[in-house]
Amino acid sequence: AQTVTQSQPEMSVQEAETVTLSCTYDTSESDYYLFWYKQPPSRQMILVIRQEAYKQQNATENRFSVNFQKAAKSFSLKISDSQLGDAAMYFCAYRSATRDMRFGAGTRLTVKP
Amino acid sequence: DSGVTQTPKHLITATGQRVTLRCSPRSGDLSVYWYQQSLDQGLQFLIQYYNGEERAKGNILERFSAQQFPDLHSELNLSSLELGDSALYFCASSGRDNEQFFGPGTRLTVL
Numbered sequence: 451a452q453t454v455t456q457s458q459p460e461m462s463v464q465e466a467e468t469v470t471l472s473c474t475y476d477t478s479e480s481d482y483y484l485f486w487y488k489q490p491p492s493r494q495m496i497l498v499i500r501q502e503a504y505k506q507q508n509a510t511e512n513r514f515s516v517n518f519q520k521a522a523k524s525f526s527l528k529i530s531d532s533q534l535g536d537a538a539m540y541f542c543a544y545r546s547a548t549r550d551m552r553f554g555a556g557t558r559l560t561v562k563p
Numbered sequence: 564d565s566g567v568t569q570t571p572k573h574l575i576t577a578t579g580q581r582v583t584l585r586c587s588p589r590s591g592d593l594s595v596y597w598y599q600q601s602l603d604q605g606l607q608f609l610i611q612y613y614n615g616e617e618r619a620k621g622n623i624l625e626r627f628s629a630q631q632f633p634d635l636h637s638e639l640n641l642s643s644l645e646l647g648d649s650a651l652y653f654c655a656s657s658g659r660d661n662e663q664f665f666g667p668g669t670r671l672t673v674l
Contacts, residue, residue, distance in 0.1 A: 483661055493651060494565075495606075495665035541605060550619045551596070551663060553605040 454544050456554035463532045464562050470517075471527045471557045473542030481547045484518065484525045489539040489556070498540070501525065529559075537561045566590065567666035569654050575672045581642040584669045588635055588656030594618070595637040596663060597629055598653040606653065612637055641671070649673045 453476045463469035475484070486498040501509045501518050509516050513533075517526045529536055539558050545551040566589035576582055588595050597609040608621035612631035623629075626644075631637045641648060649672050655663040 485663075487665075493600075493670075494667055495653060495655075497662065497664070500662060545661070545663075550611065550621065551608055553598075553607075555605045 454542055454552050454554040456542055456557050458557045459555070460558045460560070462560045462562060463529070465532055465534060467532055468528060468530045469532055469559065471529075471540050471542075471559070473525045473527070473554055475523050475525065475542075475544045475552075477523065477544065477546070479546055483545045484516075485543040485545065485551075486514070486516070486525075486527045487541045487543060487553075488536075489541065490535075490537075495541075499527065532561050534561050534563060565664040565666065567654060567656050567664050569652075569666035569669050571669060572667065573670050573672070575674065576644060577674055578644055578646060580644050580673075581640065582644065582671065584639040584641070584652055584654075584671075586637045586639070586654030586656075586666060588637070588654075589658070589664055592656035592658045592664075593635065594657045595631055595635070596655040596657070597623075597637070597639050598655065600651040600653060600668075601647075602650070609639070644673045646673050 455474045482503045484501045488496045488498050499511045513530045515528045539556045541556045542554040568587045570585045593614045596611045598606040600606045609623040611619040615631050629639045651668045653668045654666045657663045
């Protein structure tokens with residue numbers, strides 16, 4: 451079974467600084483997708499960034515980028531120039547080719563002004 | 564706005580009761596997924612439907628069941644409710660791009 455591990459229950463960053471959230475996963479499949487979702491206090495799940503396993507290039511979306519290390523089964527999220535609105539729970543997720551998505555336990559990010 | 568709608572937003576009921584949660588996917592999406600999120604926890608995958616047929620099953624209790632109708636909307640039925648069933652229930656839909664879009668969730672409180 452695929453498992454997703456987020457080892458940092460809580461993280462804190464100063465406004466305008468950079469923070470990296472960690473995620474590792476366990477799988478025997480070669481074809482899969484990885485995602486980072488943001489869940490603000492409204493509880494809405496918002497897709498932040500996605501990565502296809504077959505792509506070597508790390509995905510980037512504005513201030514958000516990932517460091518995808520396929521051999522190490524690691525998928526970290528880097529948030530640059532952190533803003534107060536980035537404060538939320540962040541969930542790492544893995545989806546296999548069969549489309550069964552698994553989520554990590556989440557990391558609560560606090561942004562200090 | 565993800566395009567996925569869920570009703571009701573909030574539901575308060577008593578133990579032993581039965582409730583139905585409803586989800587309408589984004590226009591054109593054939594897949595619907597149901598997730599349960601207990602307080603301050605991650606999302607647990609419950610079940611997936613694709614074009615009316617069950618595609619994948621996760622940690623869904625036997626007291627829970629779901630279906631997807633010809634118009635592609637889906638319903639999650641929860642019966643013999645227990646206090647521990649109190650949670651946020653999310654529906655998501657996806658199309659050919661493999662990306663899941665989440666609805667706003669239904670908050671279920673069992674008293």
